[in-house]
Amino acid sequence: MEGISESISKLVWTFGKGRSDKTKQFSSVLPEGLCRRFSLGEIKKATNDFADDLVIGEGSFGKVYKGFIDDRGISVAIKRLDIDSVRELTKEVVLLCQLRHPNLIPFIGYCIDEGEGYLVYEFMVNESLGQHIYGTDHDPLPWKQRLAICIGVARGLHYLHTGLKRTIILREVKTSVILLDQKLEAKLGDFRLFKMGPPSLSKALIRIESHVRGTYGYADPEYIQHGVLTDKSDVYSFGVVLFEVLCGRIVLNKRLEVEEQQLISWAGKCKREGTINEIIDPYLMGKIAPECFKIYVDIASSCVRKKAKDRPTIGEVEVEIEHALQLQESADAARKDGEYDYPIDGLTCNDFPGESSPIEMNRYGRSASDSTELSEDE
Numbered sequence: 001m002e003g004i005s006e007s008i009s010k011l012v013w014t015f016g017k018g019r020s021d022k023t024k025q026f027s028s029v030l031p032e033g034l035c036r037r038f039s040l041g042e043i044k045k046a047t048n049d050f051a052d053d054l055v056i057g058e059g060s061f062g063k064v065y066k067g068f069i070d071d072r073g074i075s076v077a078i079k080r081l082d083i084d085s086v087r088e089l090t091k092e093v094v095l096l097c098q099l100r101h102p103n104l105i106p107f108i109g110y111c112i113d114e115g116e117g118y119l120v121y122e123f124m125v126n127e128s129l130g131q132h133i134y135g136t137d138h139d140p141l142p143w144k145q146r147l148a149i150c151i152g153v154a155r156g157l158h159y160l161h162t163g164l165k166r167t168i169i170l171r172e173v174k175t176s177v178i179l180l181d182q183k184l185e186a187k188l189g190d191f192r193l194f195k196m197g198p199p200s201l202s203k204a205l206i207r208i209e210s211h212v213r214g215t216y217g218y219a220d221p222e223y224i225q226h227g228v229l230t231d232k233s234d235v236y237s238f239g240v241v242l243f244e245v246l247c248g249r250i251v252l253n254k255r256l257e258v259e260e261q262q263l264i265s266w267a268g269k270c271k272r273e274g275t276i277n278e279i280i281d282p283y284l285m286g287k288i289a290p291e292c293f294k295i296y297v298d299i300a301s302s303c304v305r306k307k308a309k310d311r312p313t314i315g316e317v318e319v320e321i322e323h324a325l326q327l328q329e330s331a332d333a334a335r336k337d338g339e340y341d342y343p344i345d346g347l348t349c350n351d352f353p354g355e356s357s358p359i360e361m362n363r364y365g366r367s368a369s370d371s372t373e374l375s376e377d378e
């Protein structure tokens with residue numbers, strides 16, 4: 001099979017050759033048989049002609065519809081993208097066609113027609129992790145379920161960083177792009193901002209000079225400051241997600257006291273002062289075994305270290321969260337049924353390696369050097 005990067009350059013080049021036969025050229029360079037090409041008619045039928053009541057979300061690149069294909073037998077999510085982002089779309093399609101992992105949303109196919117592009121994914125019935133963590137429509141997720149979801153995300157990222165011919169940096173790890181299937185298993189699916197690194201087995205240092213894009217609060221401060229993206233940029237963003245999962249809140253919340261608005265700097269302060277136990281999601285109070293808590297907070301803290309080189313690899317993060325889950329399971333097994341009141345006073349961890357604020361943030365969580373291309377997530 002042709003390499004991903006070769007397919008992408010060929011695909012992008014063919015798009016430059018004139019508009020009329022774009023669609024034909026587009027399909028001719030896609031890896032055969034790996035995904036389906038839909039006609040615009042099929043997309044319209046699937047979405048009831050883009051009915052408003054089928055809109056399930058809206059990202060910065062366009063609306064997302066729930067749809068039904070194959071005579072309403074299969075539920076899908078259809079992302080509608082305008083033609084300005086077609087270059088990104090072509091890159092994304094070629095990549096998506098070649099990815100296979102239990103923690104990535106299965107990609108079904110695409111459509112490009114009349115100046116618009118569409119990506120068709122399997123529909124994730126349980127919405128995004130964010131909707132469970134700080135939304136209001138769901139019961140709170142139990143602690144072990146949260147750990148299992150985080151392990152799934154780490155596995156998906158590990159696959160992207162090391163399991164392919166070339167390293168893929170997602171550049172957009174946040175709770176809204178972590179979707180949950182019917183078994184509440186985590187699936188990553190938004191590859192709009194991905195960047196391809198060097199061959200994953202080359203051991204070459206992954207450093208990609210790149211125009212800064214991402215979402216405030218989740219973006220690696222070193223990347224924001226110097227425009228150099230690495231696999232550790234995804235590790236930073238994942239560390240932010242780990243804190244959101246523990247604390248049951250979004251990373252930036254301007255409605256809170258100024259000191260608490262930026263979760264990572266607030267968590268760092270609490271950790272140094274020995275009060276990290278006080279910022280846990282109230283629903284989780286008494287449910288986390290101290291030994292599990294320590295491993296979890298330590299690994300989450302190391303992910304958000306200021307310098308990328310001081311952060312662990314995603315493989316190391318995965319192992320540590322798996323360890324945290326094992327410790328929680330052993331602690332639960334040693335307890336009598338229904339006895340779940342772990343002491344919360346013991347849940348302190350000193351020495352927050354992330355420091356109070358990785359870089360000087362203003363009250364909106366922006367550094368002086370933040371690019372205007374970063375998007376707010378609230």
Ligand SMILES: Nc1ncnc2c1ncn2[C@@H]1O[C@H](COP(=O)(O)OP(=O)(O)OP(=O)(O)O)[C@@H](O)[C@H]1O
Pocket residue numbers: 056057058059060061062063064076077079105121122123124125127128172176177179189190375
């Ligand atoms: N496969 C899917 N199944 C179910 N819902 C989905 C699926 N894909 C996306 N969604 C819904 O659509 C929303 C928007 O998704 P999208 O990936 O376009 O944007 P985003 O990542 O949330 O935002 P942005 O693109 O601005 O970063 C998601 O938060 C989710 O609720």
